[in-house]
Amino acid sequence: MSSDIYDVAIIGGGIVGCAVLFELSRQGYSCILCEANANIMCGVSAGNSGMLHTGFDAPLSSLELQCIQQCQSKIFPVLKRFDIPFEKCGAHVVAWNAGEKEKLYGLQQHSETALISNTSIVSSSDIHKREPSLATGALAALYVPDEAIVDSNLLGVCFAHHAKQQKSKILPNCEVTGFREKTLTTTQGIVKATVTINCAGLYGDSVDALAGVQSFEIKPRKGQYCVFGKEASHLLHSMIFPVPTDRTKGTVLFRSVYNNILMGPTAEDIQSRSPPKPEIEIHKVLTGRARSLLPGLYQPIGSYVGVRPATQWKDYQIKSYPKIGWLTVGGIRSTGVSGSLGIAQHVCDSLRMDFDLEPSRGGTKSLRKISWKAGVDAASVIIDGCHYDMVHPIFQFGHQKEQSKL
Numbered sequence: 001m002s003s004d005i006y007d008v009a010i011i012g013g014g015i016v017g018c019a020v021l022f023e024l025s026r027q028g029y030s031c032i033l034c035e036a037n038a039n040i041m042c043g044v045s046a047g048n049s050g051m052l053h054t055g056f057d058a059p060l061s062s063l064e065l066q067c068i069q070q071c072q073s074k075i076f077p078v079l080k081r082f083d084i085p086f087e088k089c090g091a092h093v094v095a096w097n098a099g100e101k102e103k104l105y106g107l108q109q110h111s112e113t114a115l116i117s118n119t120s121i122v123s124s125s126d127i128h129k130r131e132p133s134l135a136t137g138a139l140a141a142l143y144v145p146d147e148a149i150v151d152s153n154l155l156g157v158c159f160a161h162h163a164k165q166q167k168s169k170i171l172p173n174c175e176v177t178g179f180r181e182k183t184l185t186t187t188q189g190i191v192k193a194t195v196t197i198n199c200a201g202l203y204g205d206s207v208d209a210l211a212g213v214q215s216f217e218i219k220p221r222k223g224q225y226c227v228f229g230k231e232a233s234h235l236l237h238s239m240i241f242p243v244p245t246d247r248t249k250g251t252v253l254f255r256s257v258y259n260n261i262l263m264g265p266t267a268e269d270i271q272s273r274s275p276p277k278p279e280i281e282i283h284k285v286l287t288g289r290a291r292s293l294l295p296g297l298y299q300p301i302g303s304y305v306g307v308r309p310a311t312q313w314k315d316y317q318i319k320s321y322p323k324i325g326w327l328t329v330g331g332i333r334s335t336g337v338s339g340s341l342g343i344a345q346h347v348c349d350s351l352r353m354d355f356d357l358e359p360s361r362g363g364t365k366s367l368r369k370i371s372w373k374a375g376v377d378a379a380s381v382i383i384d385g386c387h388y389d390m391v392h393p394i395f396q397f398g399h400q401k402e403q404s405k406l
Contacts, residue, residue, distance in 0.1 A: 004030075004192070005192045005193065005194065006030045006031060006032045006169075006191070006192065006193040006194070007024075007029040007030045007031065007193065007194050007195070007357060007359065007360050008024055008029050008030070008031045008032075008193055008194070008195050008196075008197060008351070008357075009031075009032050009033075009034065009184055009191050009192075009193035009195075009196045009197070010024075010031060010032070010033040010034070010196075010197045010199055011033075011034050011176050011184075011196065011197065011198050011199060011200050011207055012033075012034075012035065012036075012043075012198070012199035012200040012201055012203075012204075012207075013033055013034075013035030013037075013039075013040035013041065013043075013156075013160065013170065013172075014040075014041060014043050014044050014045040014156065014199065014201050014336065015041065015045040015048075015152055015155070015156045015159075015336045015337050015340050016199045016201070016329060016332055016336050016339075016340055016343055016344075017033060017035075017040075017197075017199035017200075017201075018033075018040060018041065018156040018157075018159040018160045018163075019156075019159050019340035019341055019343065019344045020197060020199060020329070020343065020344045020347050021033050021159065021160060021163045021168055021170075022159035022160070022162055022163050022344065023341065023344035023345060023347070023348055024163075024168075024344070024347070024348065024351075024359075025162070025163040025166035025167075025168040026162075026166065026363055026364055026365075027348055027359050027363045028359030028360070028361045028362050028363030028364075029351070029357075029359045029360065029361075029363075030167070030168075030359075030360050030361060031163065031168040031169070032168065032169040032170075032171065032191060032193065033160070033163075033168065033169070033170045033171065034171050034174040034175075034176055034184065034186055034188070034191060035170065035171065035172050035173075035174060036173070036174065036175040036176070036203075037172065037173070038172050038173055038389075039172060039388075039389045039391060040156060040157065040160050040170065040172070040388075041153050041156040041157060041160075041391065041392070042389075042391045043201050043202060044201040044202055044306065044307060044308060044309055044336065045152065045153065045156055045201075045336065045337075045392070046153070046275075046306070046391045046392050046393075047223065047275065047304060047305055047306020047307060047392075047393075048152060048306055048308075048334075048336070048337060048392075049223075049225070049252070049254070049262070049264065049265060050149055050150055050151060050152045050153075050256060050257065050337070050392075050394050051147070051148070051149055051150075051239070051252070051254065051337070051338070052075070052086065052147070052148040052149065052150045052152075052337055052338055053068060053147060053335055053338040054068070054072060054111075054116055054144060054146045054147055054338075055068035055069055055072075055114060055116065055335075055338070056107070056110070056111040056114065056116050056119060056142075056144050056147075057107060057110065057111070057244050057249065058114065058335070059314055059315065060110065060113055060114055062314070062315045062316075063315050063316045063318060063346070064314075064315055064316050064335060064339060065114055066342065066346075067316065067335075067339035067342030067343045067345075067346055068335060068338045068339045068342060069114075069115070069342065070339075070341065070342030070345050070346070071338060071339050071340055071341040071342035071343075072146070072342075074341040074342070074345070075340070075341050077367070078341070078367065079150065079155070081367040081368075081369055081370070082154075082155070082158040082162075082367075082369075082370040082372075083369075083370065083371060083372065084150060084151055084154055084155050084158060085150070085151045085154070085257035085258070086148055086149065086150040086151070086257060087148060087149050087150075087257060088145070088146055088147070088148045089147065089148065089149055089237065089238050089239060089254075089255065090143065090144060090145040090146070090147055090238045090239070091143070091144045091147035091238055091239035091240075091241055092122070092127060092130070092131065092141040092142070092143055092144075092238050092239070092240055092241065093107065093141055093142040093144065093241040093242070093243060093244070094127065094134075094138045094140075094141045094240055094241065094242065094243075095138070095139050095140050095141065095243055096137060096138060096139065097139065098139070100139075100242075100243040101139045101140045103243050104121055104140055104141070104142045104243065105121065107142050107243070107244070108120075108121060108142055111142075111144070116144070116146075118145055118146065119142055119143060119144050119145075120142070120143050121140055121141070121142055121143075122140065122141050122142075122143050123140060124138055124139055124140060127140070127141050130237065130238065131236070131237060131238065131240070133235040133236065133294055133295075133296050134240065134293060134294060135292060135293055135294070135295055147238075147239055149239075149254060149255070149256060149257050150257060150337065151257050151258075151392075151394065151395060151398075152337040152392070152394075153390055153391070153392035153394065153395050154372065154381065154390070154395065155337070155340075157381065157383070157388045157390070158370050158372070158383070159340075161370060161383050161384070161386065161388070162367075162368055162370060165368055166364065171186070171188050171191075173187065173188065174186050174187060174188040175187045176200075176207060176210065177210075178210060179196065179210045179211045179326070182194060182195075182196070182324070182325045184196060193325070194325055194355075194357055195325045195326070195327055195351060195355050195357055196211070196325060196326050196327070197327045197328075197329060197347060198211075198326070198327070198328045198329060198330065199329045200330075201309050201332070202218055202220060202273045202307060202309045203218070203273065204216075204218060204309060204317075204328070204329075204330035204331070205217050205218045205311075205330070206218075208328055208330065211321070211324060211326045212324075213319075213321050213324070213326060213328065215317065215319065215328075216311040216312060216313060216317045216330060216331055217311060217312055218273070218309050218310070218311060218330075218331075219269060219310045219311060219312065220269070220270050220271070220272065220273050220307050220308070220309070220310070221267055221268065221269055221270070221307065221308045221309075221310040221333070222266065222267075222268040222269075222270045222276055222305060222306075222307055222308075223264060223265025223266050223267060223268075223305065223306045223307070223308060223334075224264055224265060224266045224268075224278055224279065224282045224283070224286065224303060224304070224305045225262050225263065225264030225265055225286070225303060225304050225305070225306075225393075226262065226263045226264060226283055226286035226287050226290060226300050226303050227260050227261075227262050227300055227301055227302045227303060227304065227393070227397050228260060228261040228262070228263075228290065228297055228298065228299075228300050228301060229260065229261075229298060229300075229301045230258070230259040230260055231298065232261050232294075232296065232297050232298055233255055233259035233260070233261060235261070235294050235296050235297065236253065236254070236255050236261055236294060237255075239252055239253070239254040239255075240252065240253040240254070240293055240294075248267040249334075250267075251263055251264055251265065251266060251286065251289060252264070252265075253290055253293050253294060256394050256397075256398060257394075257398070258394065258395070258397070258398020258399065259398070260301075260394070260397050260398060261290070261294070261297065262394075263286045263287070263289055263290035264286060265306060266282060266286070269310075270307070273307065275305060275306075275307060276305050276307070277305065278303040278304060278305050283300070283303045286303070287300050301397065302393070302397060304393035308333050308334050309330070309331065309332065309333060310331070310333045310334075311330065311331040311333070313331055314333075315331070316329075316330075316331050316332055316339070316343070317329075317330040317331035318330070318343070318346060318347075318350070320350050320354035320355065322354050322355050322356075325355070327347065327350060327351070327354075327355075329343060329347065370383060370384075371383070374399055375387065375390075378395070378396045378397075378398075378399035378400050379391070379395070379396050379399075
């Protein structure tokens with residue numbers, strides 16, 4: 001291992017870690033990222049929905065809402081420059097009974113207080129004009145026009161690739177096993193940095209414990225999805241949300257950027273942090289729910305499961321420990337993509353304000369254009385001659401040449 005002392009070491013190569021690496025490298029910080037797995041974007045980020053939320057139902061005055069809104073102001077020029085597939089398809093939060101309809105007005109007020117002013121309540125007839133294939137019986141809906149979908153796996157890979165072009169270093173198969181006096185002990189040797197940033201997702205609490213600053217506990221939350229083929233994509237034009245609860249947004253019917261229709265995620269508290277396998281019974285429930293909303297759907301073609309790093313707190317857990325050179329970015333439950341660049345900006349601000357750390361080299365405001373192409377299989381991309389494995393099922397289902405029904 002090199003004896004270099006980096007400005008910043010980042011632990012974890014999911015969407016948040018890659019976004020932080022991207023932004024810090026642009027600012028001019030010398031960075032190294034340690035990823036315990038063989039590939040980046042293969043932990044929590046390999047099982048998400050690819051939704052890019054506006055924060056219309058995020059807790060008011062929360063750090064989560066602040067980061068989501070900052071991300072909204074930054075991310076779309078990046079998506080265009082990196083040629084990342086995305087679509088502002090909008091969302092309908094649909095009420096199917098009188099009680100849910102009443103809650104829509106409170107949800108609209110909530111979104112307006114959060115300065116999301118372009119939402120509107122639409123009538124039953126308007127919903128069915130907009131979504132003619134939707135099941136009958138919807139009483140009303142809150143329309144959120146700026147909700148979007150994106151290939152989040154490709155986005156994370158492009159974040160990392162752009163950072164590498166700015167001379168950042170990424171170490172795969174590099175598990176961090178110890179921390180002392182601004183020095184990381186890893187399975188790839190010693191890494192020294194002025195500030196270490198913990199973006200370890202599902203293992204954020206145990207990585208914090210290495211620095212003796214653990215302040216939250218990861219409570220893994222499983223989310224399963226049911227995937228339908230592209231032949232049904234014409235049936236759906238927006239995301240269909242249920243009226244949310246305090247705990248979850250609920251299972252959502254949506255179309256991916258590659259025109260598969262999906263139903264999910266579920267929200268089940270589990271003990272294990274390892275990726276579980278899809279359960280047949282849950283798959284049947286999701287299939288039935290999807291068909292009840294969109295009766296024209298055919299048989300599903302598959303399913304997948306993700307695990308979210310929930311904690312005992314609702315908000316993000318981003319904390320600075322200047323005395324030891326440690327910054328925690330934890331508890332990013334289900335909005336890691338939506339908050340990614342906002343979280344990265346928050347980290348940049350913290351480095352300057354809390355750690356008095358300025359970049360050691362010149363940064364760049366320009367975005368290098370990235371062009372990518374899919375590999376010969378459905379599980380890789382090539383950027384500037386560099387091969388990246390694409391482990392997210394949304395990418396893999398979207399690039400299958402043939403999709404057979406289950």
